[in-house]
Amino acid sequence: MSSLTDQGDPAAGAALHAAFPEVTSAPVVWRGDVTLQVQPAHEAAVARHARDSLGYELFIDRFGADRGEDAEPRFDVITILYNLQARRRLHLCTTLPGLDPQCPTLVGVFRGADWFEREAFDMYGVRFTGHPDLRRILMPEIFPDFPLRKEYPVEGLGAFAAPRRAIGGNVDGTDGQVAIIGRAPGGPAP
């Protein structure tokens, strides 16, 4: 169990915060993971510093997250970097507004961020400014919505909705009940 809780790197988090005191928060440590809040405009500079000066040269992941329609700032973009020598991991997190979320790209620092940013755009509508080829990657190009946003229903919308299936009662599904994938915990039993 100890191994699970010592994967983060508080020292590197503190060093990054010391190098960029204005634009980063103090590192937060929970269950051994170290997360640093970074202002979007300075994320590339912070990541470059982590790569070149602190040894975080392996790009692991970059993805979006939604805190809900009412939250402001609403979106997070989380980046995970890895230090092969120290064998430690570092999380960078930037927060973005709910309306027109924009964030400078990391492609200039880590080439591999390309597809990951396309996915975050595809799922949440986060625009990565400066990205060389920002278009959908997993969803079809004609898909109208951003499916991982909280307001998007799990069974889909419009032409992309899951086929309706009657539960008991009417065969044509006119009772309005939709068989969704599994039962939402806490929700009504099907």
Next chain:
Amino acid sequence: MSDARTLDVEVGDDRHSESMLINMGPQHPSTHGVLRLVLELDGEVVVKAEPVVGYLHRGKEKIGESLSWHQFIPYTDRLDYLAPLANNVAYAVACEKLMGIAAPPRAEAIRVICCELARISAHLLGLGAYAMDLGAMTIFLWTFREREQIYSLIERICGARFTTSYTRIGGLERDLPSDFAALLDAFVREFPGRVDEYESLLTRNKIWLRRTQGIGVISRERALQFGLTGPNLRGSGVEHDLRKAHPYCGYEQYEFDVPVGTTGDCYDRYMVRILEMRESARILRQALDTLPSGPVINRESDAVLKSVLPQKEKVLTNMEALIHQFMVATDSVNAPLGEVYFSAENPKGELGFFLRSDGGLKADRLRIRGPSFANLQVLGEILPGHMVADVMAILGSIDFVMGECDR
């Protein structure tokens, strides 16, 4: 080396013809699944390559936000569907990290056995398909002979051959059957000899060397930039294995080596996988010899009890246990407020789960970091300059699976 090969086939400017656009996949046999490559060709030489993914997207991350923590376990089977047991373990350990639960020692040892069986099985398929795409049909049949044995073992473990769903948060669904040790012992005894057989057909085979050496070279820097993990990263000479770097499930107790390549070409990736299978067999032997006794699921404290499923036999005979099972599976599990990231060394690379909990019954965000997604991205960089026939070699050597790429 790859440059030298490229120069052989490059035509002079005066003979340049119009380039041709070819769609390889999503139904091409060598793309194993539904990868589509848009290739721009000049004669037989690839000028530009664009991998197109997403054909197997099933919205797993979205589904994960609508299910309770336990209900998501079967969905992990279908990530890297060549190693479902390893996915089950990675997800369970991620949930345990979030909830602060530790699995008992016997459960951890059995999880190691599961992960290594999954690794061998996945590498066998990768190797078989890789060789078959390059014309060596025999290997494919031989590796499927051993894969059949492994599937029989997996069937003994959890009753299913393919969609295992074997782990539970805090442990395992059931203990190993009494005859399992003997069956696994026989397999581990026999397996190194089988790897010798594969090697006798390939490792020093002139055609195999010609098709793989110097082809699809991925430099160390490029591998790091693109977030390559697993055998593909180690093939490029980076000694990084999460089982060594952050031992989970007690991997620190087992002696094994981390094979690495030197040039990062298709041959190095092949050798890394061959050697990894031998190391996995070593781990299996040690895990089998030192398998501790005791429970396979943590039922020690009340806090844990609320999130751990009761014993299946009791569920079938005892009303309270049945209610408990129902509550845990649908409505309960006390995940604290917070977010964790846990990643495991899966056959294809680093499978990571980022779990964000708002203290509720289910994940607020369930991010799956599939290694094949990152591994495939590098294709656009390394394919140009190679001949079309080499594309099959490179695809085989990358050993991707679309289930975890598209999620």
